[in-house]
Amino acid sequence: NWTPDSFVDTTVKSLQEKLGNDKVVLGLSGGVDSSVAALLLHRAIGKNLTCIFVDNGLLRKDEFTGVLDSYQHMGLNVIGVDARDRFLSELKGKTDPEEKRKTIGRVFIEVFDVEAHKIQDVKWLAQGTIYPDIIESVSVNGPSVTIKSHHNVGGLPEKMHLKVVEPLNLLFKDEVRRVGRSLNLEETILNRHPFPGPGLAIRILGEITPERVALLQEVDHIFINGLKTSGLYDSVWQAGVILLPVQTVGVMGDERTYENAVALRAVSSTDGMTADWVHLPYEFLANISNEIINKVRGVNRVVYDISSKPPATIEWE
Ligand code: XMP
Numbered sequence: 001n002w003t004p005d006s007f008v009d010t011t012v013k014s015l016q017e018k019l020g021n022d023k024v025v026l027g028l029s030g031g032v033d034s035s036v037a038a039l040l041l042h043r044a045i046g047k048n049l050t051c052i053f054v055d056n057g058l059l060r061k062d063e064f065t066g067v068l069d070s071y072q073h074m075g076l077n078v079i080g081v082d083a084r085d086r087f088l089s090e091l092k093g094k095t096d097p098e099e100k101r102k103t104i105g106r107v108f109i110e111v112f113d114v115e116a117h118k119i120q121d122v123k124w125l126a127q128g129t130i131y132p133d134i135i136e137s138v139s140v141n142g143p144s145v146t147i148k149s150h151h152n153v154g155g156l157p158e159k160m161h162l163k164v165v166e167p168l169n170l171l172f173k174d175e176v177r178r179v180g181r182s183l184n185l186e187e188t189i190l191n192r193h194p195f196p197g198p199g200l201a202i203r204i205l206g207e208i209t210p211e212r213v214a215l216l217q218e219v220d221h222i223f224i225n226g227l228k229t230s231g232l233y234d235s236v237w238q239a240g241v242i243l244l245p246v247q248t249v250g251v252m253g254d255e256r257t258y259e260n261a262v263a264l265r266a267v268s269s270t271d272g273m274t275a276d277w278v279h280l281p282y283e284f285l286a287n288i289s290n291e292i293i294n295k296v297r298g299v300n301r302v303v304y305d306i307s308s309k310p311p312a313t314i315e316w317e
Contacts, residue, residue, distance in 0.1 A: 004175070004182035008040065011167050015044035019124060024165065025116045026126040027156075028053040028078060029197070030067040033128035033168060035189050036180040040167050041126055042076055043183065049126070050077050052115050054108060057084030057210075058199030060224070061217040070186055083111045091201065091208045097317035100208070104198045109156050116160060125162040129169050130176055132271050173271065193238045194272065202317040206245035216243045218296045219262050226288045227266070236278050239266040242305075242316045250300030261301040262292065267314055275309040 024041060028034045028051045041049045051071065055064040064080065071078045090107050094100050116122055168176055180190050196202055200220070204212050220241045227233040242263040250257040264285070269275035289302040305312075 004178040007179055008043070008182055011040055012044045015041060015165070015167060018165065019045055019048070022048065022123040023119055023121050024049050024124040024126050025119055025122050025162070026051050027112055028071060030059070030063060030189070030192070031195060032180060032190060032192060033130055033176055035185055036176050036183065037126055037128035037168055038076055039074065039180070039183040039185060047077055050079065050119050052079050052081060052112060054081045054083055054111055056087040056104065056108065056199060057213065058087065058104070058201045060195070061221040070189060079115060081111060081115055083107070086111065088208065088210055088213070093207065095206050097202060100201050100317070101198050104201060109159055112156065113160055123163060124165050125156065125160055126165045126167070129166045130171050130173060131169060132172065134169060191234055193236070196315060202315050203240055204243045205316060212243055215260070215296065215298050216241060219243070219292050219299060222291050222295065223264055223288055226284065226291070230284055232280065232284065236266045237269040237275070238272070238314060241265070248301045252300070257300050259300040260298050261303065262299055263303050263305050263316070264288070265305045265314070267309070272314060275314050277306045277308055
């Protein structure tokens with residue numbers, strides 16, 4: 001009979017047998033999977049685990065410092081790496097979604113590799129891969145067709161010459177959450193919506209500039225915060241905002257404006273493979289739209305995405 005506690009017990013034991021006194025490095029993303037993997041390994045091997053959390057400049061507003069703080073409170077040995085400038089300068093001028101993903105994946109590997117090799121004698125790379133990740137990379141990336149290069153850091157183990165350990169690779173998301181709860185992972189991380197590896201880069205359609213990242217962070221913050229304070233956050237599987245590559249005409253006082261349009265997206269799903277748009281209350285949408293337009297300079301129009309997956313996808317790129 002599977003229970004989170006028994007899973008923790010058996011996995012900790014088998015990790016101890018497998019890893020002995022070896023050093024392990026793990027990349028934290030702020031998401032639930034990598035966090036649970038880190039806590040499990042921490043329980044098994046303690047200070048022989050080093051975690052690396054990279055700020056790629058494409059995270060949500062205040063996410064890097066907030067999450068880094070929580071990890072340190074949990075007692076994890078974690079190194080925060082500020083690589084914002086590096087990512088943003090490499091993304092300069094790139095507009096193609098796949099090119100953006102590949103650039104981010106490559107830079108991540110380069111940054112991570114440098115940090116990981118500062119750890120003496122590191123032998124293992126731990127990853128928070130879960131069961132659906134494995135299924136999805138098989139079905140999505142067939143031999144002749146690649147829909148999206150989702151698993152952005154697939155090349156990491158080969159490049160690093162490390163052995164790979166994936167303690168969650170037989171679990172589904174809900175099981176990962178239950179294991180996380182049994183390891184006392186904070187609720188804010190436990191219930192966090194999924195967030196794509198390339199982050200806001202694939203929600204800024206067209207070219208990414210530091211100004212556009214900052215603008216989207218503000219709008220996204222208002223939307224996500226609004227969902228939380230209205231008690232809607234936990235009933236939504238994933239939510240975010242897309243910054244559109246169009247300017248639209250508006251009016252403010254006696255002036256005509258010509259500014260950005262943003263699209264809000266909120267979906268229900270169980271695994272991200274299919275999804276429905278969430279019927280958020282009109283009142284909520286009205287308030288959020290007003291708040292965004294009143295508070296964020298440079299946005300004069302808000303739309304709500306009412307497409308389901310399939311045939312649309314959750315992200316716009
Ligand atoms: P789509 O847009 O394909 O998204 O319906 C399904 C889920 O996958 C996430 N997603 C990504 N995650 N790297 C990731 O790590 C990516 O390149 C990527 N693209 C989409 C998306 O946020 C949703 O949860």
